[in-house]
Amino acid sequence: MNKVLKTDICVIGAGSGGLSVAAGAVQMGANVVLVEKGRMGGDCLNTGCVPSKALLAAAHAAENARTANRFGVATGPIEINFAQAIEHVHSVISGIAPHDSVERFEELGCIVIQAEAHFTSPDTLVAGDKTIRAKRFVIATGSRAAVPPIPGLETVPYFTNENIFENRICPEHLIIIGGGPIGLEMAQAHQQLGAKVTIVEMMTILPKDDPDMVSVVRDAIKDSDITLYENSKTREIHPAGDLIRVIIEHDGIEITLEGSHLLLATGRRPNVENLGLEEAGVAFERTGISVDTRLRTSNRKIFAIGDVTGGLQFTHMAGYDAGIVIRNALFRLPAKVDHSAVPWVTYTHPEVAQVGMTEAAARARHGDAIRVVTWDYAENDRARAEDDTTGFIKVITTPKGRILGAGIVGRQAGELIGLWSLAISRKMKIGAIAGMIAPYPTLGELSKRVAGAWYTPGLFSEKTRKIVRFLLRFG
Numbered sequence: 005m006n007k008v009l010k011t012d013i014c015v016i017g018a019g020s021g022g023l024s025v026a027a028g029a030v031q032m033g034a035n036v037v038l039v040e041k042g043r044m045g046g047d048c049l050n051t052g053c054v055p056s057k058a059l060l061a062a063a064h065a066a067e068n069a070r071t072a073n074r075f076g077v078a079t080g081p082i083e084i085n086f087a088q089a090i091e092h093v094h095s096v097i098s099g100i101a102p103h104d105s106v107e108r109f110e111e112l113g114c115i116v117i118q119a120e121a122h123f124t125s126p127d128t129l130v131a132g133d134k135t136i137r138a139k140r141f142v143i144a145t146g147s148r149a150a151v152p153p154i155p156g157l158e159t160v161p162y163f164t165n166e167n168i169f170e171n172r173i174c175p176e177h178l179i180i181i182g183g184g185p186i187g188l189e190m191a192q193a194h195q196q197l198g199a200k201v202t203i204v205e206m207m208t209i210l211p212k213d214d215p216d217m218v219s220v221v222r223d224a225i226k227d228s229d230i231t232l233y234e235n236s237k238t239r240e241i242h243p244a245g246d247l248i249r250v251i252i253e254h255d256g257i258e259i260t261l262e263g264s265h266l267l268l269a270t271g272r273r274p275n276v277e278n279l280g281l282e283e284a285g286v287a288f289e290r291t292g293i294s295v296d297t298r299l300r301t302s303n304r305k306i307f308a309i310g311d312v313t314g315g316l317q318f319t320h321m322a323g324y325d326a327g328i329v330i331r332n333a334l335f336r337l338p339a340k341v342d343h344s345a346v347p348w349v350t351y352t353h354p355e356v357a358q359v360g361m362t363e364a365a366a367r368a369r370h371g372d373a374i375r376v377v378t379w380d381y382a383e384n385d386r387a388r389a390e391d392d393t394t395g396f397i398k399v400i401t402t403p404k405g406r407i408l409g410a411g412i413v414g415r416q417a418g419e420l421i422g423l424w425s426l427a428i429s430r431k432m433k434i435g436a437i438a439g440m441i442a443p444y445p446t447l448g449e450l451s452k453r454v455a456g457a458w459y460t461p462g463l464f465s466e467k468t469r470k471i472v473r474f475l476l477r478f479g
């Protein structure tokens with residue numbers, strides 16, 4: 005008979021969420037069992053954030069070399085070794101992997117089981133030849149690429165995020181279905197590394213972001229050699245000799261595309277299958293495991309975090325969820341999730357970053373009782389010096405200046421959004437940002453200037469002029 009392992013916390017899935025719970029809980033004195041069926045580090049390390057940003061870094065190097073001429077730097081024709089770019093991707097993964105490894109987690113004091121786990125009852129999990137009983141379980145099994153029901157798809161080879169970073173030959177023509185963050189980041193990475201790229205999106209690109217910002221990204225994509233079809237239905241897919249034929253409907257017209265490779269980037273499905281969720285009494289839907297604001301499932305001793313809950317699918321959210329679970333499970337504090345200051349960034353060129361409410365969300369909640377201020381990169385001296393003046397920052401406040409949301413499209417938008425995340429989470433008013441001293445010349449000045457713009461109508465008004473003239477009478 006299996007030996008039963010008894011523990012305080014059992015975590016299923018060693019990705020961004022599961023590793024954060026395990027590392028935090030064990031270092032705070034809990035006994036922790038961590039179960040992982042695949043590679044330690046999950047999607048983010050192996051097939052998500054890390055490889056995609058590493059590939060983008062290689063692509064940016066190519067693009068910078070290609071455009072260096074405008075600074076008077078001649079590079080001559082550039083040569084791209086795609087396989088070497090992929091080597092760079094894998095060396096970055098290998099560099100980070102020890103931090104997420106079995107060895108490190110065992111050293112921290114966790115028992116790590118490398119097997120697929122499933123519940124057999126509300127308080128029992130089986131993983132390989134081990135049976136685990138835990139005071140609390142945490143399901144952090146993540147998500148996988150959703151495969152849309154396109155007729156003929158099964159007749160051709162295709163990439164998803166799971167295998168594209170294994171491809172060492174630059175695609176001659178990469179057709180990408182889906183214009184969300186994965187589709188756009190991979191489109192630019194491959195185009196800048198030498199591939200011809202076509203994107204087919206059934207709605208509009210980046211549908212979760214502010215349309216004003218998205219239109220700046222759309223212009224950049226159209227200015228590059230990427231072909232973009234929005235509002236287009238993919239009708240069918242066939243092999244065509246060595247090529248892949250994709251038939252789409254765009255503006256009522258049938259268009260036939262032929263590519264050497266195909267990437268599906270059409271969203272995610274939560275990993276809820278074969279987990280024994282019914283046996284555990286854990287309710288779930290197609291979109292993910294249902295959780296309350298404390299991330300408890302319908303079985304109060306089982307929590308679910310990260311992508312498997314189908315919420316905001318980002319590494320930093322899986323990490324944030326982990327903190328909520330630790331407070332609930334270890335300290336018995338009724339900590340609840342607060343999504344009012346969640347940032348996200350899409351690493352296109354230009355980057356798009358958002359935190360808090362978009363303008364549309366703020367209008368839906370507050371009607372016209374909001375103020376919207378913007379400031380252009382073209383007015384920023386650092387952006388001019390670096391010859392990258394595309395983009396703007398937009399901030400949404402209440403009439404009294406409480407910050408509701410901020411969006412940035414442009415160079416380093418992801419680095420700039422942190423200030424606004426802090427401001428919203430600390431419920432700061434826009435005056436705090438306007439009063440900050442920003443070093444010159446930095447892109448950070450964009451934040452100060454947009455906050456200053458909030459005061460411009462009042463500051464340079466007839467009323468202010470009258471007050472100043474009155475005060476000047478006294479010497």
Ligand SMILES: Cc1cc2nc3c(=O)[nH]c(=O)nc-3n(C[C@H](O)[C@H](O)[C@H](O)COP(=O)(O)OP(=O)(O)OC[C@H]3O[C@@H](n4cnc5c(N)ncnc54)[C@H](O)[C@@H]3O)c2cc1C
Pocket residue numbers: 016017018019020021022039040041042043044045046047048049051052053054056119120121122144145146147165186275278279309310311312317318319320321322
């Ligand atoms: C191409 C791409 C780029 C991305 N870029 C970014 C980015 O730039 N920034 C960002 O914030 N987010 C990004 N994301 C999203 C990010 O990767 C996910 O939000 C994050 O990995 C979710 O973490 P998780 O812990 O919920 O799941 P995962 O990291 O997927 O981990 C789940 C783990 O559970 C294991 N598992 C599943 N079922 C079982 C089982 N039954 N038994 C045992 N183990 C099991 C899996 O093997 C996996 O290792 C990107 C995603 C993709 C695909």
Ligand SMILES: NC(=O)c1ccc[n+]([C@@H]2O[C@H](COP(=O)([O-])OP(=O)(O)OC[C@H]3O[C@@H](n4cnc5c(N)ncnc54)[C@H](O)[C@@H]3O)[C@@H](O)[C@H]2O)c1
Pocket residue numbers: 152181182183184185186187189204205206207208209210211236237238269270271272316317318348349350351
């Ligand atoms: N920079 C980042 O933080 C980053 C990067 C990549 C991924 N991610 C995370 O991973 C998630 C998944 O990314 P994603 O881009 O796959 O998903 P997504 O859901 O964000 O976007 C998928 C896109 O595909 C389109 N689509 C769906 N079915 C289609 C079809 N049959 N034909 C044409 N278009 C279709 C959708 O309209 C949508 O625009 C993201 O939502 C995000 O949470 C984050």
